[in-house]
Amino acid sequence: MTEHALENALVSGLGFPEEPRWRDGALWFIDNWNKQVIGVREDGAEIGRLDLDFPPAASAGCRTANSSSWISRAAGSSPSTLLPSERVLMRISPSWPG
Amino acid sequence: MARLNPNGLCTARDGTLYVTTVGSEVFSSGDRPSGNIIRIAPDAVAEVFWETDLPYPNGAVLAEDERLLYVAETFGQRVSVFDLSAPGSRRTVTVGGTVPDGICDAGEESFWFADVVGAQCVRARIDGEVLETRKFSRPCYAPVLNGDRSRLYVAIADSYTPDVGARGTGALVWTALD
Numbered sequence: 001m002t003e004h005a006l007e008n009a010l011v012s013g014l015g016f017p018e019e020p021r022w023r024d025g026a027l028w029f030i031d032n033w034n035k036q037v038i039g040v041r042e043d044g045a046e047i048g049r050l051d052l053d054f055p056p057a058a059s060a061g062c063r064t065a066n067s068s069s070w071i072s073r074a075a076g077s078s079p080s081t082l083l084p085s086e087r088v089l090m091r092i093s094p095s096w097p098g
Numbered sequence: 099m100a101r102l103n104p105n106g107l108c109t110a111r112d113g114t115l116y117v118t119t120v121g122s123e124v125f126s127s128g129d130r131p132s133g134n135i136i137r138i139a140p141d142a143v144a145e146v147f148w149e150t151d152l153p154y155p156n157g158a159v160l161a162e163d164e165r166l167l168y169v170a171e172t173f174g175q176r177v178s179v180f181d182l183s184a185p186g187s188r189r190t191v192t193v194g195g196t197v198p199d200g201i202c203d204a205g206e207e208s209f210w211f212a213d214v215v216g217a218q219c220v221r222a223r224i225d226g227e228v229l230e231t232r233k234f235s236r237p238c239y240a241p242v243l244n245g246d247r248s249r250l251y252v253a254i255a256d257s258y259t260p261d262v263g264a265r266g267t268g269a270l271v272w273t274a275l276d
Contacts, residue, residue, distance in 0.1 A: 009269050022245060042249070
């Protein structure tokens, strides 16, 4: 029998959550397969949700869906880019098609 | 500049961005060439920060004072620690048998990292000392501390694969710290 930490759920029913960040008193994390960045307070209240058209690999956290943040695209989604919120600032993939 | 896809990232207070790019596909076997770390200045000028001996760099985070950069190497099975005040310097921290993914700063030259295969999070110091280990019910992908460091939040899921992801077993969970 493995001994687990006393484990409390804050958000359940996610696909593949990754890269939680603490920003301004809240948690921001991505759900890779559900293509979202989600923000929740510690009481579980959702304070933001950003729907993307690609699976993210990480985000630097954000205050609102439209504030400046950074999101990287997950492996397998092309092109590979870094995005501040939804605006493409920088293309760092050599395979970017143009 | 990027070696395959960008993956983990973190920002400094001045807006400088550090991004890991993986170097090999996560599902591949065989050769696992080095990924790299790209540093992007606030004016969007990018440079390669590190590019050698870095198999599948994943989570990246700066220490609170922004002197140390921690990068979890998933295929390297260790954590690289870069002292930004001493360019070119790197030390590695290996906690035997772990497969590090996400990472967060824990203060006092220590960090928490998620060990995927061990379904646990490990707090270690940059000198390699393991300070604490917490086991969870599912594979762990990334930890973060809340503001007063009273809780360790962890992203957990049965697997990172899309078929398993569709089952909705992923969760953000927390455990109280002393």
